[in-house]
Amino acid sequence: MSSSPFLNFIRGELRLRGYSLKTEKSYLYWIKYFIRFHHLKHPNSMGAEEVRDFLSFLAVKKHVSINTQKSALNALAFLYNKLLDQPLGDLGFQHAKQGRRLPIVLEVKEIQKILSCLNERDHLIFSLLYGSGLRISECLRIRIQDINLEQGSLAVRCSKGNKDRTTILSRKLAEALNKQKVYVQKVLQEDNQKGYGPSLPFALAKKYPNAFRQLSWMFLFPSTSISPHPFTGELCRHHLHDSVPRKALKKAVYAAKIIDKRVNCHTFRHSFATHLLMAGRDIRTVQELLGHNDVSTTQIYTHVIGQHFAGTDSPIDLIL
Numbered sequence: 001m002s003s004s005p006f007l008n009f010i011r012g013e014l015r016l017r018g019y020s021l022k023t024e025k026s027y028l029y030w031i032k033y034f035i036r037f038h039h040l041k042h043p044n045s046m047g048a049e050e051v052r053d054f055l056s057f058l059a060v061k062k063h064v065s066i067n068t069q070k071s072a073l074n075a076l077a078f079l080y081n082k083l084l085d086q087p088l089g090d091l092g093f094q095h096a097k098q099g100r101r102l103p104i105v106l107e108v109k110e111i112q113k114i115l116s117c118l119n120e121r122d123h124l125i126f127s128l129l130y131g132s133g134l135r136i137s138e139c140l141r142i143r144i145q146d147i148n149l150e151q152g153s154l155a156v157r158c159s160k161g162n163k164d165r166t167t168i169l170s171r172k173l174a175e176a177l178n179k180q181k182v183y184v185q186k187v188l189q190e191d192n193q194k195g196y197g198p199s200l201p202f203a204l205a206k207k208y209p210n211a212f213r214q215l216s217w218m219f220l221f222p223s224t225s226i227s228p229h230p231f232t233g234e235l236c237r238h239h240l241h242d243s244v245p246r247k248a249l250k251k252a253v254y255a256a257k258i259i260d261k262r263v264n265c266h267t268f269r270h271s272f273a274t275h276l277l278m279a280g281r282d283i284r285t286v287q288e289l290l291g292h293n294d295v296s297t298t299q300i301y302t303h304v305i306g307q308h309f310a311g312t313d314s315p316i317d318l319i320l
Contacts, residue, residue, distance in 0.1 A: 055073060
């Protein structure tokens with residue numbers, strides 16, 4: 001089914017409209033799942049009723065999370081509303097509402113312990129996650145040209161929602177960053193001698209055929225192997241896969257003996273926001289650094305620290 005003309009058509013439309021590769025994979029997965037669920041019937045012959053049955057199956061039989069339900073719905077809404085021109089209208093389906101979940105945050109000493117258990121490369125990766133408030137995907141997509149140590153800033157390209165933003169960059173990471181740049185330059189030279197370089201946006205590669213020779217386009221954390229470009233099929237060096245730092249973090253957390261918290265890569269971003277607010281930084285500034293569309297998303301971290309910005313204290317403090 002993966003090579004069917006219909007799915008290739010969907011793939012082409014997603015790329016034409018500028019959707020990310022991650023979104024493309026997600027949408028194709030759910031559309032294929034939907035078709036298989038209805039015994040390989042073509043979506044043209046189905047509609048809102050079949051979509052509703054599928055979503056109910058996911059919720060009731062598969063017990064998938066709310067976010068997973070939303071992902072499936074988004075994929076099918078794209079298929080019917082934008083491609084097939086068969087608007088689904090009101091499905092009469094309401095997924096359960098997500099209750100507020102407070103993120104897990106590490107103490108400064110806990111972050112220090114974890115960093116001390118990592119090798120140089122992974123130490124830099126998690127220092128950037130915590131020091132600049134990055135998602136792991138954003139960190140691994142950093143290219144040399146995105147780093148500005150002189151201004152202490154870091155450009156984040158094509159983040160969630162296909163948005164760019166600028167965040168802070170600690171100058172204390174200068175030595176580690178420069179050392180990593182030396183390694184990256186060596187990798188680029190070796191790759192260029194073999195006729196390839198970093199993976200590039202497809203349009204840019206066509207416009208500037210020699211861009212793959214420029215250090216500025218190299219990923220700060222290049223993959224250890226060569227692979228085909230997902231769009232062109234040409235051999236290139238992509239960035240490090242996110243499974244690499246995740247595995248390193250798991251070992252480091254165990255070595256640091258942090259057993260009372262569930263720690264993942266995103267925990268460092270949560271800790272970045274929480275520690276900035278605890279230090280008295282303006283919530284609007286933190287919102288911009290994180291790239292949140294709505295300040296209400298950022299406000300979740302005020303609940304983590306146990307007080308709002310009015311400086312509210314517990315009434316028992318007046319007695320004890």
